[in-house]
Amino acid sequence: xxxxxxxxxxxxGGHAGVDAAHASARMGARTALVTLKRESIGVMSCNPAIGxxxxxxxxxxxxxxxxxxxxxxxxxxIQFRLLNRRKGPAVQGPxxxxxxxxxxxxxxxxxxxxxNLSIIEGEVTDFIMDGARVDGVLLADESAIRAKSxxxxxxTFLRGVIHIGDLSYSGGxxxxxxxxxxxxxxxxxxxxxxxxxxxxxxxxxGRTIDWDKLEKQPGDDxxxxxxFMSKAPFVRQVSCGITHTNEKTHDIIRKNLERSAxxxxxxxxxxxxxxxxxxxxxxxxxxxxxxxxxxxxxxLDDHTVYPNGISTSLPEDVQSDYVRSIYxxxxxxxxxxxxxxxxxxxxxxxxxxxxxLRDVGGxxxxxxxxxxxxxxxxxxxxxxxxxxxxxxxxxxxxxTFSRAESYIGVMVDDLTTRGxxxxxxxxxxxxxxxxxxxxxxADQRLTPKGLAIGCVxxxxxxxxxxxxxxxxxxxxxxxxxxxxxxxxAELGLKVNQDGARRNGFEILAFPEMSFEQATRLDGxxxxxxxxxxxxxERDALYANYIERQNRxxxxxxxxxxxxxxxxxxxxxxxxxxxxxxxxxxxxxxGNLAQAARIDGMTPxxxxxxxxxxxxxxxxxxx
Numbered sequence: 003x004x005x006x007x008x009x010x011x012x013x014x015g016g017h018a019g020v021d022a023a024h025a026s027a028r029m030g031a032r033t034a035l036v037t038l039k040r041e042s043i044g045v046m047s048c049n050p051a052i053g054x055x056x057x058x059x060x061x062x063x064x065x066x067x068x069x070x071x072x073x074x075x076x077x078x079x080i081q082f083r084l085l086n087r088r089k090g091p092a093v094q095g096p097x098x099x100x101x102x103x104x105x106x107x108x109x110x111x112x113x114x115x116x117x118n119l120s121i122i123e124g125e126v127t128d129f130i131m132d133g134a135r136v137d138g139v140l141l142a143d144e145s146a147i148r149a150k151s152x153x154x155x156x157x158t159f160l161r162g163v164i165h166i167g168d169l170s171y172s173g174g175x176x177x178x179x180x181x182x183x184x185x186x187x188x189x190x191x192x193x194x195x196x197x198x199x200x201x202x203x204x205x206x207x208g209r210t211i212d213w214d215k216l217e218k219q220p221g222d223d224x225x226x227x228x229x230f231m232s233k234a235p236f237v238r239q240v241s242c243g244i245t246h247t248n249e250k251t252h253d254i255i256r257k258n259l260e261r262s263a264x265x266x267x268x269x270x271x272x273x274x275x276x277x278x279x280x281x282x283x284x285x286x287x288x289x290x291x292x293x294x295x296x297x298x299x300x301x302l303d304d305h306t307v308y309p310n311g312i313s314t315s316l317p318e319d320v321q322s323d324y325v326r327s328i329y330x331x332x333x334x335x336x337x338x339x340x341x342x343x344x345x346x347x348x349x350x351x352x353x354x355x356x357x358x359l360r361d362v363g364g365x366x367x368x369x370x371x372x373x374x375x376x377x378x379x380x381x382x383x384x385x386x387x388x389x390x391x392x393x394x395x396x397x398x399x400x401x402t403f404s405r406a407e408s409y410i411g412v413m414v415d416d417l418t419t420r421g422x423x424x425x426x427x428x429x430x431x432x433x434x435x436x437x438x439x440x441x442x443x444a445d446q447r448l449t450p451k452g453l454a455i456g457c458v459x460x461x462x463x464x465x466x467x468x469x470x471x472x473x474x475x476x477x478x479x480x481x482x483x484x485x486x487x488x489x490x491a492e493l494g495l496k497v498n499q500d501g502a503r504r505n506g507f508e509i510l511a512f513p514e515m516s517f518e519q520a521t522r523l524d525g526x527x528x529x530x531x532x533x534x535x536x537x538x539e540r541d542a543l544y545a546n547y548i549e550r551q552n553r554x555x556x557x558x559x560x561x562x563x564x565x566x567x568x569x570x571x572x573x574x575x576x577x578x579x580x581x582x583x584x585x586x587x588x589x590x591x592g593n594l595a596q597a598a599r600i601d602g603m604t605p606x607x608x609x610x611x612x613x614x615x616x617x618x619x620x621x622x623x624x
Contacts, residue, residue, distance in 0.1 A: 005145070005147075005148070006122070006145070006146070006148070007032075008138075008147065008148070008149045009026075009031035009032045009149060009150050009151065009392065009395035009396065010023075010032070010034070010149055010150070010153065010392055010395050011034045011036060011138060011139055011151075011152050012033065012034065012152075012153040012388065013036050013126045013153065013154050013155060013156065014037065014369070015035060015036075015037030015040075015043040015044065015113075016045070016157045016380065017044070017377040017378075017380040017381045017384065018155035018368040018369030018370075018380035018381060018383055018387075019035060019037070019155040019369070019384060020035070020043060020044055020109055020113060020381075020384070021064060021382075021384035021385050021388065022155060022368055022383075022385070022387050022388030022391070023113065023119055023153075023384075023388060024069065024113065024116055024388065025067070025069060025385045025388030025392070025457060026119075026153070026391055027119040028068060028456075028459070029388075029389060029392035029393065029456055029457050030118060031151075031391070031395050031396055032120075034119075034120050034121075034122050034147055034149065035119060035120070035121050036122045036124055036126055036147065037121065037122075037123065038123070038125055039123060040121055040123055041106070042106075042178075043110045043113055044074070044105060044106045044108075044109025044110060044113075045102075046100065046105060046106070046377070047175045047202075048202050049308055049310055050100050050101070050102050050298055050301075051097060051098065051099050051298065051310075052075040052097070052228070052377060052378065053095060053096045053098055053228065053378065054085060054097045055086065055093065055095040055429060056409065056428035056429040056431075056432070057097075057376060057427075058085070058095035058228070058378075058441055059095065059409045059428070059439065059441045059444065060378040060381070060413070061075065062230075062441045062442075062444035062445075063408050063410050063447075063448055064378075065229045065230060065231075066444040066445040067389075067448055067449070067451070068457055068462050069384075069385050070112045071228075071377070071381040072228035072229040072232075073112070073228075073231060073232070074108045074109050075100060075105070075228045075229075076098070076227045076228050076236065078098075078101045078102075078108055078236075078237070079098035079099065079100060079225075079228075079236070080098075080099050080100065080101050080237060080238065080239060080302060081098065081099035081220070081221035081239055081240055081241065082097070082098045082225035082226060082227065082235060084097075085097055087222075091440050091441075091442055091540045091544075092437050092440050092544065093430045093436070094440075095430070096226045096227070096228055096441060098228065101237065101300070102300050102301050102304075103303070103304065104301075104302075122141075124141040124142060124143060125141060125181075126139045126141060126142075126181075127140055127141065127142050127183040127184060128184065129152065130146060130148060134363060135362070135363035135364045136152045136362060136363065136364040136365040137364065139152060150394065150395035151364055151390075151391035151392070151395045152366065152391070153366045153367075153384075153388060153391050154365060154367050154371060155367075155368045155371065155380070155387075156174075156181055156369075156370075156371050157174065157380070158174055158175060158345040158370055159175075159178070160180070160184065160188070160345055160371065161181070161182055161185045161346045162175070162344070162345045163345075164176065164341050164342070164343050165263030165315045165343070166263065166315060166317060166318060166339055166340075166341045167261050167262065167263060167315065167316055167317030168317070173343070176338065176341065185346055188346075188348070191359075191361070191362050193349070193361070194348065194349035195347070195348060196271075196349060196373070197270055197271035197272075197345070197346060198271045198272055198345060198347050198373060198424070198425050199264075199269050199271035199342050199344040199345070200342070200343055200375055200425060201314065201315055201341065201342040201343065202313050202340050203309050203310070203312045203313045203340045204309070204312070204314070204336045204337075204339050204340040205300070205337045205338040206306070206307045206308075206309055206331070206334050206335065206336060206337065207307070207336075208297075208299065208305040208307040209305050210335040211330060211331060211334055212331075212332070213243060213330070215330040216245055216297065216330050217244040218243060219241055219242045219243070219244055219296065220239075220241040221239050221241070225239075230444075230445045230449075230462075230466070230469075231461070231462065231465060240299055240302070242297055242298050242299070243296070243297035243330070244296060244297070245294075245330050245331065246292040246293065246294055246328070246329065247292050247312070247328055248292055248327065248329070249291050249292075252284045252291070254320065254327055255316070256284060258316060258317070258320045259281060261316060261317050261320060262279075262281045262314070262316050263315035263342050264282070264315050269315070269344055271344040272424045277313070277375070277427070278313075279314050279342070280293070280312040280313065280324070281314060281315070281316065293311060293312075294311060295309050295311040295312055295328065296311060306337055309325075312325070313342075314342075315340070316340075318336070318339045321340055322336055347370065347372065347422075348371055348373075349422075350372040350373055350422065351417075351418060351419070351421040351589050353417070353418050354418065354592055355400075355402045355414055355415070355418060355592050355596075356387070356393075356394075356400050356401070356402065357372070357383060357386050357387040357414065358390060358394070360568065364394070366387040367387065368383035368384045368387035369384065372417055372426075373421070373426055374413075374417070374422075374425060374427070375427050378428065379427065379428055383413070385410070386401070386403065386410060386414055389401045389457060393455075401455055402414075404558070404559065404562055405433070405435065405595075406435050406555040407447055408439060408444075408447060408448060409428060409439055412428075412439075413426070413428055418589075418592070419589055419596045419599050419600060420589075420599070435554070435555060437544050437547050437548055438544065438551060440540065440544075442537065443537075443540070443541070445469070446470070449462065449466045469533075469534075472530075472531065473534055473537060473538065476527075476530045476534050476538055477507055477541075479506070479526070479530075480507040480510065480520070480524075480538070481505045481506060481507050483506060483523075483524055484503035484504060484505045485505075485506075485523055486503055487500060487501065489523060490504065490523075493515070493523070494514075495512050495514060506520050506523065506524060506527070507538070508542075509523070510538060510542035511542040511543055511546060513543070516539065517536075518535075558595050561594040561595035562594070562595045563593070564612065565592065565593050566592060566596075566597065566611075566615065570614075570615070572586040572587055574614070575611060575614050576610075577610050578607055578610055582600075582602060582603065582607055585600050585603075586600065586611075594608065594612060594615075597611055
């Protein structure tokens, strides 16, 4: 039997696992990443794309903390698009089609080149226990890896079952076996578990698609990258094709609904509401005669195409029939059938804000095991779990993220406070402070935090400090001079002729104002670089709104600082309803802000909790 000793061991080499392991290693912790196969590290199990609305914000925040997803997505990106480009910067989301092969190769290279990080091939079958605390993992070959902290990122592998029509078999994803023995060990912890499901569409042979018939969707002419370290795409750019289902497609699906694993009663898990199967679309939107499909190339040197929009659990013969009923796909050949996969997840209300299990010491969870869906949500959780696993192993303070400072904080708070009833997906609408939580300023929000905790490298530090210096200098120059309403009106702006002078930054806040117009007021500003100009425009546009929002942020931070100890007894609070006591005991909020977001919470109940906290604090110090 082999024995290894590390500070942190990360189980699973998917999107949560790689960013968890990399984050831990950046913190200086001796880290092991255990995966079934080295070549499957960073594999894109579902669609070949990164980012989107809300999701793109998460990738930017991962990058701001020196995580890997954004850098790798840029290197593998074969089409970049900024979603919601015509709307305000707060709700714009970067997205990229990725070359699966390049993504996997670049992610493996990142892992192999990272100091303090070792990759170990093997199947984790059990935990090494020290009482109620996890002290490492055991592999199928009986090797033992001892570690002060363990991060579990099993994705869809915990008791995973693949469904294609009435055919069901065990699998963590197509071609990989599930994790059953580890699931049985997790059962012994008595954690609240549930079942969720997700699905994929059939993969098509691009050589059998009539591309000449199709509407093309090219990328943006001015690509917006994910990483603040990237300036332009690394590889050749391509277009996607667009087609649609039709009434014939829908007829085929309706006639075979009972053969679908979902509608045939073979699946008990809940699927993602915002990424429905084609069967769901046909049933739920019965009035619609067509649904859009994006034909996304999976690689520059591979003919496989991902038809985004027709995920399914229908039998293979039905999949072939409905695919060939679609315009330009009349001769399409399916290379791999679509399927649904069902798997175990842990109710994330069993976790604290570090993504550590409250009742099992030394064990952190990240990714789909926490009830989320999506590469980006998984990687962001990986960063949180990896940083905190390293912090615990090295006896350092916990690292938490506030809703007021990041989408990462919004997601972790949502999960640990509210739990999930379906796979959790990030949207900009989930963030009450989204005007300040923009994708463009993720580095301004989070890179200082990363520098303070020690997870940001020297190259990013220099780049960030240079950017901040340019922004600060340019803003100082904008604010140095003031202009009359008449001067401002001469630029074509509507302004009250009230005699009040405004400085350059205040003028830049006018919606129709550009930096180029500002240089007409002050010609010395013309030497400011393009990137700094655009960032100042965005900062100025939201400045007044954010100033008002900051009062709410300050109130939330005060409540977040009012920590509720693990041992605190809600049952001992007189005047608190039994219903709320039950909800509070189930959620076990870590601070007053989390308690405030529990369903049914009232200001009066919060006052009772705060009074009890203050009383216990006085008794301890007396």
